[in-house]
Amino acid sequence: MPIRILIINPNTSESMTDSLRSPVKNLGYDNTEYGYLTAPSGVSSINNEDDAAISADACLPSILQRRYLEFYDAFLVACYSPHPLVPLLKQHTTNPVLGIFEASVHSALQLLGKDQRFGIVSTGPQWKQILGDAIHDHILGEQKAREVYAGTETCDLNAGELHGPGHEEQEVEKAIKAATQRLINAAKEDGKGEVGVVILGCAGLGGLDDWVKEVVPQHVRVVDGVVVGVGVLQGLVRCGF
Missing domain, CATH: 3.40.50.1860 (Rossmann fold)
Structure with a gap:
């Protein structure tokens, strides 16, 4: 079984999500599958703690409804902040959850x-x-x-x-x-x-x-x-x- 890691961009910018793919691919890890999630709603750029809270509220239901917690082995929240989605996800899974x-x-x-x-x-x-x-x-x-x-x-x-x-x-x-x-x-x-x-x-x-x-x-x-x-x-x- 490959290792499956979900990389979560908690803003709505698809271009930012796309910018993450190349650096991750260049790491060259074998036997690994990466999934990418862009926030389905919320804010296009997280510029403060209020934006971070909005983006967490937008992402969590999508992750739970799509049963990503059952499919992926680990989760990376790709927002450079003390992002509330990290502790929220930890309430729902024992698999590793990490913020960048x-x-x-x-x-x-x-x-x-x-x-x-x-x-x-x-x-x-x-x-x-x-x-x-x-x-x-x-x-x-x-x-x-x-x-x-x-x-x-x-x-x-x-x-x-x-x-x-x-x-x-x-x-x-x-x-x-x-x-x-x-x-x-x-x-x-x-x-x-x-x-x-x-x-x-x-x-x-x-x-x-x-x-x-x-x-x-x-x-x-x-x-x-x-x-x-x-x-x-x-x-x-x-x-x-």
């Missing part, structure tokens, strides 16, 4: 060298506080977060604008590179340790990691939350959890 936010932060910790920290490059400016609060209050705790979290910088676009119409590719590239450079520079200035890992803080940033790599030192790791989320779920399922 949590997956990327915990994986980044394993990649940090001595006196290094991780930082996040995300979309709109509101995510600086949302992600920072979640890291300090829930994921790592205040003390650990002060030691290893360098902060979040944003490109001031929403998730839908990364791949959708309305912005030229060169404009998007410029904005992402500028946010990355600000993150690196801010860490140098505060003197608390260099950035050793940059996390792509939006599912829509998947496949754009080469732009980030162009402006960071060669030794800095760039983590795609969707890619690392799939990797973690692969390990859990293959180990029989």
